[in-house]
Amino acid sequence: MADNIIEINNLVKKFGNFTAVNNMNLTVKEGEILGFLGPNGAGKTTTISMLTTLIKPTSGDAKIAGYDLLEEGEEIRSVIGVVPQSFSLFPELTAEENLTYIGRLYGLDELTIKERSDSILKRVALYEHRNRIAGIFSGGMKQRLSVAASIIFNPRILFMDEPTTGLDPQSRIAIREITKDLNKHGMTIIYTTHDMEEAEKICDRIIIMDGGKVIGNGTSEQLKHKYMSGYLLEVKLKTKIHIHELINEIKKISHVLKVNLENDILSITLKEKDDMFCRINKLLQSRRILFEDMKYNDPNLEDVFISLTRKDLRD
């Protein structure tokens, strides 16, 4: 069992009367990719800002890599990397100069900076552009440079605050691959996103936040099972007829919870999958009912998310 690299205890942040983070408790294991999901204003960025020492919590405490959040800010800053939401490098400096400057601020020696900046720039596919000034980079390039700057000193924990928001698909994929690769080499990653699919793809565990609180915590599968009941089998019928008997017959089969026919779509909610696919297929064929398609429609994270937050994503 890996150690907890982050332990958050009753963390609260208030801005005037508004409570952005409300009594948060959470642990993060070393080496995992933890996804932070939540609508805008859920308190994700505020949480990240507190954990990265940018803002002070109103109350509560946290330990990051063994350091006390309130007392040992400088020590914490020397073990965490942060990819902020928006571009936050020096537009007048070239890609390489940006990395060199940040490296110096982390106290690295010139040789290490040169070695690491070369290898990281290659990794984020910016090596060819290392002598161009960052201000004229595209959004995707800027974000990759931002990631590069965050890992120049090989941090133990990397916070990524919506790193793919507003990027083209190629850049999104590139950022995700870099993230997975970093994690493979042992880096713990806290990843906030709006994108359910992305969270499902790269995160080991997902935290769902809303109204400053953690309302869901687990792997994508765990969340789905915990918050969504049953499996959905959908059959697209060729003929648009209402057969009452058929529906009643299906309902009699064990494991079937609910049957619904709307237009030409027959939706069957099942408790267990077992061999239900075959049984229903057989039944339909014996009744000579023609259908175009039959497939399981698994509840996705978005369903979980919406059922938990009771609202649509606001992007």
Place this chain on the structure above:
Amino acid sequence: MKNKNNEKSQKIIDVRKVSAIIKKNYITISRDKARLLPALLFPIVIMLVLGYATGSTPKHIPTAIVIHDESPISQSIIQAISGSQYFSVSKVVSTEGEARELLDRGKIKVIVEIPPDLQDNIDNNMQSGIMVIVDESDSSIALTSRSILQVIISQISSQVSQQKFRAYQELMSVSSQKMNFYINNFQCQQSSGQTIFPLNYQQQSYNSNVMQPLLDVQLFSQVNPVNILQPIVYEEKPAYGVGRQALDFVIPALIAMTIFQGAVQGMGRSVAGEKREGSLTRVFLTPTSNVTIITGTLLFYIIFETIRASLLILLSVFLFGVRIEGSYLLIGIVLVIYIAICTSLGMLISATVKTEQQFQGIALLISLPVLFLSGVFFPIQAMPKFMQVIAQIFPVTYAADALRSVMVKGLGISTIILPLAILMLFLIVILIATVMLFKRDIE
């Protein structure tokens, strides 16, 4: 579990990081031509404009009068000057040295020196000059003092001239009476054929009624008419060196003002601007202490502004023929201290605001009074008393003062010790406030 490579102790000020910040700022500013060019052009434009700008007429110019005797003519000159609304005679002293000291300390702006033998010279029909020394620091004060004193002195001179004329007229009429008397007497004696008076008396009468008047007439004919028409003239001695022009005195104030504007704006771009861009957040995320960030940023701008001020001085020497009298080292010391104040002030403002807009608002609020109270556009003496008091709370006043003393007047460190001490005090207070108010909290 603590990270091993993080056991190095946390430094309050890290020299390597400071130099990294300086290098970064250098690259940033050298690539931002749109920012660099106006920064260098601004003072030149101001200088050109000021070459032709004028202010209002000053009144109650503090003046010292040097007198060596208590003669009536000295008294009437003192009365004429102190009776004028343009001057306020703050000191009557007996040596030029005393007056010069007052001038150096800025207590007075004008010295009027009455020569010791003024009365004797007038009596002996010799022309005398009233020596005037004017501090050129404020061009309109110098201009006003000159023209008003010329008028006052020529008025007194013409009064004396009239008196002398009347005296000569009287002398001539007495002489002619005496000669008439003698001639009448002589004719009487001849017609009667007898001597009325004894011989020795005749000799006496001849001496006093003929010889003396003849002598007086002869003397009068030999008098230089200019000395009678203009017994007293206006003379001027330069306050410091020779051939000073008004611009020479504006330059120090201009430098002080330009540095203020440049340094405050530069810091705004550097700190408030980077806050907006988010690049300062990136720096805050690194294990770099506030003092290191402040020191690195300040040092760069102190170097940058010092180079800019030096360029400005060079330009004023080559373009406008300004002459530097004092020690370059002393000028440098004053400049660096003052630049440190301005950059720290800019840092203080940008450290306490959240956005660049807020910064601009506060910067403008401070910059405008500095612009007009610097003495570049209007002499401070021409302003109402309360404005002069307000000017005392701005470091620009002391810097312009100290720079003027050294650059133009060529004075040594002893004369600027007070403004220098006040500037140091400003620096310390602002630096402490900056370190205390500098917030990492990005909210």
